[in-house]
Amino acid sequence: MSRVRVLVGTRKGAFVLSSDGTRRDWRVEGPFFAGWEIYHVNGSPAEPNRLYASQTSGWFGQVMQRSDDGGKSWEAVGNAFTYEGVPGTHQWYDGTARPWEFKRVWHLEPSRTDPDTVYAGVEDAALFRSTDGGANWQELAGLRSHGSGPSWQPGAGGMCLHTIILDPRDAQRIFIAISAAGAFRTDDGGATWKPINRGLSSQYIPDPNAEVGHCVHRLAMHRARPEVLFMQKHWDVLRSDDAGESWREISGNLPTDFGFAIDVHAHDPETIYVVPIKSDTEHFPLDGKLQVYRSRSGGEEWEALTNGLPQRDCYVNVLRDAMAVDELDECGIYFGTTGGQVYASADAGEHWAAIVRDLPAVLSVEVQTLP
């Protein structure tokens, strides 16, 4: 029977949650790197026991970790993230120009085919790649230097590159997203990039329809249909059917379209999930009710999924990297909260149960489907 391994990054360490295919009984291991912020842990699709973790601290900076045994043991690898050339400046909160300065790794995206190749999205926003298992990192500087970089500005959480999607059909195509610059795409393996934000409208920037400056919170794709992208923006849920060339809003009947996380069902490219959050000033669910919303029609029409989730007095947040789906026949959905719960549904969202309830605030959730 297949099994699943859920990789959880929290404010105070990493945890590995394991279960068989029933996803009823769970083994909890951790904390790994206790006391450190673990922004992200992710596994190689090509070699599932190869894991990468971003370990970071306000005191001690960035450390990168690698496991070759599914998280049982870890070795520190390279942590030198050096911007190519003269880093230049971006916008600061007060509108002044500020030099690019590396702070931390937000997201790790291992190659689908090579366990030694992994991409890292960092703050201040840039994309790095390692081809030697994390020992050395090189910036794909065409992103930062394509022209609009000096106008990028940080969101409240920092100017982070938080989403990396590798096109499963075209090894030269990568999608990324930056808060608060927007979404970008390369079609030549990272040498050149273009903004892909046409159709986005953001009332919090001087030109609501600007080419860059949008606070994109998350992108999601179904691997069978890589030209279709879904986006949770600061406000608005959107969809593109042309690889980001144009976007249209699909918020439909959502009770609020602010949020962070968005993901796609493993087997149905038109079934998508979001966790609506009340507003940009109140980062918790509406009315104290934690609800996942699912659309089975690719957006516009949404239904609340609440069975097993707290429906009173719940004021947690679900961060952008804290939702994932497994690939078992009956697709499992997982998300973590800033209250330390990791919820799982083994039936595509119909029923939910907490795997754990009292972890530190959850920053990220990934899931591996294992033989």
Next chain:
Amino acid sequence: MIRVVLPPHLRTLARTSGETPIEVDGAVTQRSVLDALEAAYPVLCGTIRDRATMQRRPFLRFFACERDLSHDAPDTPLPDSVASGAEPLLIVGAIAGG
């Protein structure tokens, strides 16, 4: 032999316990001690000094002989008692955060 006391998180990272003894060739300064420490424990690169600027991380301090040496120039000789091994160099994490 220079005696370095690392904060607990860095001892865990370097897989050491207690004091960390370091051999330093030549003048004993903050820079030479940290260079030798990072050479012996590469995992500490970037954790005490920023990798790009080589500046001390803001939430870390260097104490020795009941003095705060954090603002001394990196090439200022450390006190004789540190150089002789009579006193340790303390690398201290700020009391801050949650």
